[in-house]
């Protein structure tokens with residue numbers, strides 16, 4: 004290297020490490036381009052055989068331990084399935100060190116953990132005891148592999164399989180096969196078995212069809228519309244033009260159990276329009292006819308994915324869903340005029356009773372909430 008190419012303490016080549024920079028500073032570097040000179044490859048330290056490489060009894064012991072870990076995984080997966088199918092979600096018991104908790108959830112968690120842990124530890128132990136233990140150096144080559152290199156890779160793979168002794172040790176082969184086969188079952192069971200009941204029957208009824216009796220039967224009783232959460236019935240005269248009310252069927256807010264489930268399907272928004280504001284088409288006429296003197300009631304559950312539609316623009320008579328901006332035109336029976344919702348908000352037909360209170364004239368005639376595949 005000539006004088007001009009000698010690195011100086013001020014000029015540090017790009018990519019030079021801190022340690023190199025110090026050595027540059029001290030004038031120790033004389034490699035081409037200012038980089039450290041190549042040094043002799045020290046090679047790998049000599050390979051020390053493991054006990055399992057030289058002692059077949061130790062190898063056998065390791066084999067049994069590995070099979071034991073895979074068996075542990077199998078037991079974990081079976082435990083998961085037993086927990087899933089044997090106990091109801093409400094079954095609770097006391098467990099030492101855990102306290103009172105759901106038996107199902109404990110078995111599901113413990114079973115899945117054992118199922119995965121057994122496989123993980125088994126493979127780890129296998130690689131540390133029986134798979135080839137030598138360090139291997141692979142030099143960098145051009146990215147594209149030649150035919151010889153591909154053949155070499157295939158050969159390495161075959162040798163790796165032979166080195167893992169999987170063909171010589173059927174105990175490992177079959178226990179691993181069993182563990183891998185079973186560990187997928189909990190995931191499948193979770194995916195398929197936990198989807199819950201088909202929504203058809205549930206979503207076609209709401210508390211507007213009547214509150215469920217002890218047998219779950221509902222009988223329509225023309226419930227009054229009560230303010231949520233005040234639980235106070237409203238008269239038609241309370242609803243002035245431009246005002247908005249959030250209501251539930253009378254009796255629902257007095258329930259002790261399943262209030263939220265019932266409210267989730269029964270929330271209704273009530274508005275009053277000037278009867279002349281309804282669109283002069285079939286949709287506008289139907290909306291007006293199902294209301295009372297310009298007062299209309301619609302399900303508040305967005306038909307997109309179920310957010311509460313609570314924003315009412317009284318000048319345009321638009322209802323907006325804050326989640327993804329679906330917009331429903333109240334003058335046209337809550338037809339979707341913008342956004343991802345695919346069907347109008349269901350209308351609740353209302354009228355008044357002898358005392359002038361707003362009541363439901365009939366239950367919802369279609370399911371409320373997001374569209375689903377069983378809908379006709």
Ligand code: FES
Pocket residue numbers: 305306307308309310324325326327328329342343344
């Ligand atoms: S939930 Fe209403 S627009 Fe998506």
